[in-house]
Amino acid sequence: MVLNSEQVESARRLMLDWPSRPIDAIALDVLEEAAARLGKQHKSQHDTLDADSALQLAESLLADARDGERGFWLKLEYGQPALDSWRxxxxxxxxxxxxPGFRAGDFVFICAKDTKDCYAVVEVKGESEFQAPFYESWTESHDPEAFSRWPWTTSTIPRFVPNRLLELKLSELGVSGQALQNGHVRLRLDQFTAGVRALARLSTD
Known part of the structure; x- marks a missing residue:
């Protein structure tokens, strides 16, 4: 839109009436820091998913994945798939x-060792912790040997946990069992993207 001289003057008078206050360099620095934090808060899945919300959640997850600041992993967990454990x-x-090399903000595909099902995506909350106090208490009642054999724990929040187990296998992400000798392996962005879209597609069937 192009304004004529009369409209320019009218617009100027309107803007002079808008609420305002003086700002300095410090205020601009504070504003810049706040803007940099936008969109970087932890997002987590709060609700169960239907077909539409599964697709929306997948696209939101992939938009975050493309921000260039995250790593992508596949984590093999002992036993059968346990969807409720990651909700x-x-x-x-x-x-x-x-x-381990996990960093805050990284995305992790959770896969079950027994069935090779890849069934949930979580986000790493912070640095991995060595022999954390909560883990010591947990292993005392569940698996005493794990405290020394598997001493590092990594906290997570849910990002994409389907309502039911979906048929997405480890091999479909292009990862072999041999690559998982340490229980986890890095994924490329294209592998992660394909896995998330497969979960979303299967959620709509």
């Missing part, structure tokens, strides 16, 4: 070979 804040353990 709230949770954690997984890693072996004692050294601190």
């Amino acid at each position: 709230a804040e949770s954690w997984f353990a890693s072996p004692k070979k050294g601190k």
Whole structure:
């Protein structure tokens, strides 16, 4: 839109009446920091999914995945698939070979070792912790040997946990069992994207 001289003057008078206050360099720095944080808050899945919400959640997840600041992983968990274990804040353990490379904001595909089903996506909350106090209490009652054999724990929040188990297998993500000797392996963005879209597609069937 192009304004003539009369409209320009009218617009200027309107803007002069808008609420305003003086700002300085410090205020601009604060504003810049706040803007940089936009869109980077932890997002988590709060509700069960229907076909539409599954597709929307998948696209939101993939938009975050393309921000260039995250790693992508596949984590193999012992036993059968356990969807309910990942619907709230949770954690997984890693072996004692050294601190795992998970970082806050990384996305992790959870797969079941027994069935090779890849069935949930979680987001890493923070740095992996060595022999955390909560983990010591947990292993005392569940698996005493795990505290020394799998001493690293990584906290997570849910990002895409379907309502039911879907037929997405480990091989479909292009990962072999041999690559998972440490229980986890990095994924490329294209592998992660294909896996998320497969979960979303299967959720609509």
